Amino acid sequence: MREAFVATTTAILDEDPRTALVIADISGDAFATALRDHPDRVFNVGIREQLMAGVGGGLALTGMRPFLHSYAPFLIDRAYEQIKLDLGHQDAGAVLVSIGASFDAAAEGYTHQSPGDVALLDTLGGWTVHVPGHRDEVPGLLRAAARHDDRVYVRLSAQENRRAYANGSVLKRGKTLVVAVGPMLDPVLEATEGLDVTVLYTNTPRPWSIDSDLKNREIVVVEPYLAGTSARETNGRSLHLGVGAAEVRRYGTWRDHAREHGLDPAGLRRSITEFL
Numbered sequence: 117m118r119e120a121f122v123a124t125t126t127a128i129l130d131e132d133p134r135t136a137l138v139i140a141d142i143s144g145d146a147f148a149t150a151l152r153d154h155p156d157r158v159f160n161v162g163i164r165e166q167l168m169a170g171v172g173g174g175l176a177l178t179g180m181r182p183f184l185h186s187y188a189p190f191l192i193d194r195a196y197e198q199i200k201l202d203l204g205h206q207d208a209g210a211v212l213v214s215i216g217a218s219f220d221a222a223a224e225g226y227t228h229q230s231p232g233d234v235a236l237l238d239t240l241g242g243w244t245v246h247v248p249g250h251r252d253e254v255p256g257l258l259r260a261a262a263r264h265d266d267r268v269y270v271r272l273s274a275q276e277n278r279r280a281y282a283n284g285s286v287l288k289r290g291k292t293l294v295v296a297v298g299p300m301l302d303p304v305l306e307a308t309e310g311l312d313v314t315v316l317y318t319n320t321p322r323p324w325s326i327d328s329d330l331k332n333r334e335i336v337v338v339e340p341y342l343a344g345t346s347a348r349e350t351n352g353r354s355l356h357l358g359v360g361a362a363e364v365r366r367y368g369t370w371r372d373h374a375r376e377h378g379l380d381p382a383g384l385r386r387s388i389t390e391f392l
Contacts, residue, residue: 117272118215120254122146125183125213128262129154135183135262136175140168142186142215169195172210173202181211181262187221188214188230188271196236204240209265211258217273218341218359219373231342231359234321237269238345245322246270247298247340252280253319269322273340274370275299284325287315292392293333297321297346300338300379307384311392324349336388340379355391357384 122143128135129150136157137150144151150158157180161167165186172182184191191214192199203210214233221228237243244266246257254272261268276299281287287305290312296304301317308315313336316326321339324346336355337346343358350356357378364376374380378387 117248117251117254117274117276118143118146120251121185121213121215121258121270121272124255124258125185126150128183128259129157132181132262133157134179134181136172136180137183137185138168138171138175139184140165140186140190142190165190165195166198169198170202173198173206173208176203176208176210176265177206181209181265183211183213183258183262185213185215187216187228188218188233189216189228192233192236192269193230199237200240203267204242209267211261211268211270213258213270213272215272217271217275217370219364220274220370222370222373223367225367226363226365233271234269234339234341235345238322242267243322244268244320246320248272248319249277249298249301249317250280251276257319271298271341273299275340275374277302281317281319283318283320285317287317289314291334292336293326294336294338294388295326297337297339300340303374303379303381303384304338306381307388311388313388313392321346336391338379338384343377355387357387 138159140161141163144160172184175182218231219229248254292313294313294315296317298319334353335350339358344356347356359377364373
C-alpha cells in the first residue's frame with residue numbers, strides 16, 4: 117500500500133499544480149523525485165509533525181490541496197492539536213495519509229503504534245476516513261480525495277486482503293450482519309465460514325453508511341483499530357471487535373498482535389460464535 121501511495125501521489129503532483137505534499141522525514145527517500153521536480157510544492161519539514169500539520173493548513177488556506185504523510189502515531193496522535201486547530205477550526209481541508217496502522221511496526225514498540233487514530237478523529241467530526249483493504253484500492257481513493265477540499269484520512273497498512281473490493285461489497289448473505297473494515301475482510305471471511313451471517317465490506321468507515329435494510333440488524337463490526345470505535349454508529353444488539361485498550365508489551369510482529377487481540381481468524385470465530 118505504501119508503494120501505491122508514493123506512486124499515485126507522485127503522479128498527482130505531476131498532473132495537478134494545485135496539489136502539494138508535506139512530509140516529516142518519513143518516506144523522504146521514496147519521494148526524492150517529487151522533491152526534485154516540485155520544490156515549490158513538496159516540503160520535508162524534518163521531524164516536526166506538528167509543523168507539518170500547520171504548514172498543511174496554511175497551504176489549504178491559499179487554495180492548495182495538501183497531502184500530509186507520516187506514521188499514524190506521528191501524523192494523528194502527535195499532531196492532534198494542530199489538526200484540530202489548523203485544519204478543523206480554520207475549516208481547511210487536507211489529505212492525511214498514514215502508514216503503520218495499529219501495530220505494523222510492532223518491533224519498534226508502542227511509540228510506533230496507533231490503535232486510537234480513528235477514534236481521535238471522531239472527536240473532531242467532519243472527516244472522511246478510508247481504510248483500504250488492498251493496495252489496488254489506494255490509487256482510486258487518493259485520486260478522489262485530490263479532487264475536492266474536504267478533510268480526508270487514508271489509513272494504510274501492511275496487512276491486506278488477497279484482492280481488492282469495492283466499498284459496500286457483500287461477500288456472503290445470512291442472518292446476522294458482520295461489517296469488515298479494510299484488511300479485516302479476509303480474516304472475517306475465514307472466521308465466518310459456515311455461519312449464518314451477511315459479510316459486508318467497507319473501506320470507508322467514515323462517514324458510516326450502512327443501507328437502511330441492514331442497519332437495524334443484529335450486527336458485528338470488525339475494525340483494525342480500537343475496539344468500539346464505531347459503537348455509536350450502530351443500533352440494537354451489537355458486538356464490536358478490534359484492538360483492545362490494554363497495551364501488548366511484547367514486541368513481536370503485527371500478526372502476533374492481531375492474534376493477541378483476537379483479530380486472527382480463530383479469535384474472531386470464537387467471539388462471533390459466542391455472540392451468535
